[in-house]
Amino acid sequence: MKKDSATILGGGLCGSLLSVMLARRGIKVTLLERRADPRTDTTEVGRSINLVLSARGIRALKYAGVFNQVESLLMPMQGRLIHDEAGKTELHPYGQKESEVIYSVSRAELNRKLIECADAANNVNIRFRHEAVSYYPGEAILRVRDHLKGSDYDLKARPLIAADGAGSRVRRAFSNTDTLVGTEELLGHSYKELAIPNGPEGDFLLTPDALHIWPRGGFMLIALPNPGGDFTLTLFFPAEGDPSFASLDSDQKVADFFNEHFSDAVPLIDDLIGSWNRNPVGILGTVRCKHWHDDRNLLLIGDAAHAVVPFHGQGMNLAFEDCVILDQVCDNRDVDWETAFKVFEAEQIANANAIADMALENYIEMRDTVRDPKYLLRKNLSFELERRLPNRFIPRYSMVMFHDEIPYAVAKERGAVQQRLLKELTRDVDSIEDIDIDTAARLVERRLPPVH
Numbered sequence: 001m002k003k004d005s006a007t008i009l010g011g012g013l014c015g016s017l018l019s020v021m022l023a024r025r026g027i028k029v030t031l032l033e034r035r036a037d038p039r040t041d042t043t044e045v046g047r048s049i050n051l052v053l054s055a056r057g058i059r060a061l062k063y064a065g066v067f068n069q070v071e072s073l074l075m076p077m078q079g080r081l082i083h084d085e086a087g088k089t090e091l092h093p094y095g096q097k098e099s100e101v102i103y104s105v106s107r108a109e110l111n112r113k114l115i116e117c118a119d120a121a122n123n124v125n126i127r128f129r130h131e132a133v134s135y136y137p138g139e140a141i142l143r144v145r146d147h148l149k150g151s152d153y154d155l156k157a158r159p160l161i162a163a164d165g166a167g168s169r170v171r172r173a174f175s176n177t178d179t180l181v182g183t184e185e186l187l188g189h190s191y192k193e194l195a196i197p198n199g200p201e202g203d204f205l206l207t208p209d210a211l212h213i214w215p216r217g218g219f220m221l222i223a224l225p226n227p228g229g230d231f232t233l234t235l236f237f238p239a240e241g242d243p244s245f246a247s248l249d250s251d252q253k254v255a256d257f258f259n260e261h262f263s264d265a266v267p268l269i270d271d272l273i274g275s276w277n278r279n280p281v282g283i284l285g286t287v288r289c290k291h292w293h294d295d296r297n298l299l300l301i302g303d304a305a306h307a308v309v310p311f312h313g314q315g316m317n318l319a320f321e322d323c324v325i326l327d328q329v330c331d332n333r334d335v336d337w338e339t340a341f342k343v344f345e346a347e348q349i350a351n352a353n354a355i356a357d358m359a360l361e362n363y364i365e366m367r368d369t370v371r372d373p374k375y376l377l378r379k380n381l382s383f384e385l386e387r388r389l390p391n392r393f394i395p396r397y398s399m400v401m402f403h404d405e406i407p408y409a410v411a412k413e414r415g416a417v418q419q420r421l422l423k424e425l426t427r428d429v430d431s432i433e434d435i436d437i438d439t440a441a442r443l444v445e446r447r448l449p450p451v452h
Helices: 013-025 055-063 068-074 105-122 251-261 273-276 317-328 337-367 373-388 396-402 408-426 437-447
Strands: 004-007 028-033 049-054 075-077 077-082 089-093 102-105 124-128 131-138 142-146 153-155 160-162 182-196 211-215 219-223 230-238 282-289 298-300
Touching: 004 013, 013 028, 013 055, 013 105, 013 124, 013 317, 028 131, 049 373, 055 068, 055 317, 068 105, 075 219, 089 102, 102 105, 105 124, 182 337, 211 337, 230 251, 251 273, 282 337, 298 337, 317 337, 337 396, 337 408, 373 408, 373 437, 396 408, 408 437
Parallel strands: 004 028, 004 160, 028 124, 077 211, 160 298
Antiparallel strands: 049 102, 075 102, 077 089, 131 142, 142 153, 182 230, 182 282, 211 219, 219 230
């Protein structure tokens, strides 16, 4: 057996799910997590936006045999419910099939479930409060601080699979080398969490089966439902400038800002000013690397390798897809870790870069483009073309969210062709009745090959 043991750094979503998969193969996994056991410690608040689970993530959870354990945490959302400045709402469905929904899920609750699954696996040893202090690439040594004992120890982990998030200390240890060549690009916009509680009877105060968006051009507020009847609110907003997090420097300015831009949400928000002052501002950014592995010593995975901004809801889904691909590479018992790492990187790195680009583009769509009348026209046309030519024209959003068999890189490439077609076909019209659908279908057939 060429792959009998591994150390995974990071007991978050990616690390805990991967430990379950590798343990099923008889690989002995040591899982190091800097935090206390999330099943008993709930002190971190306001630091993590709700997540979106879609087809790729669901496939990974089913592949690992843990979907049944987490299914009760999921809240289905059939589309975006747009709130305009006057308080009027309009639903923009994500897809046109009954099955084309995505799911809101609490990061904290999902992490607890996955930790439970990892802890129940025979070959997983979880060490909480074990924090990576530093990594020495030349010696492939990880220095770990055991906070329970108050002492450090060195671990020669071959291999070490680093799932320690966007701020990965392991990745940053290579910053002056040519091995991984990682970059971190902050967005310039940040986020803050708030909340809408459930009603007096435990009911939802907003429509529960939608992702609510208050798009305001340069910023937006979103709300995702939770099973308990409450909503997690997140404001995405410039870090500097006017308006920005920096400019809202008093309780009165915060209140005035929300009353001006989100007046229909204000009466529903639980302790707006108190929550604003308590909850931290989170940063948003993109991580890219030229390589994700260092011979047989190390592999970066999940956000440590390719953090993306959350506006396509794919960070977790991409990380879960990573786990599936790496585990499938391990099907070959004769493949050693170095070869497994190379094959995994070759298959997935272009997809990670593609969804990073699409996530940035989707922020502009969510906060701004959805307010353009042409947006709905093009969306309706894309649905009509999908009905006519389902093997050629699948809206890019649908390819990303509902078609786990289509790689992200393919979705990006085909999506660019489709976007040019939609702009061309809607340039001089204001209604879908003014479009010759037969001509549009012939254009699609000429420019887009069938999806394989």
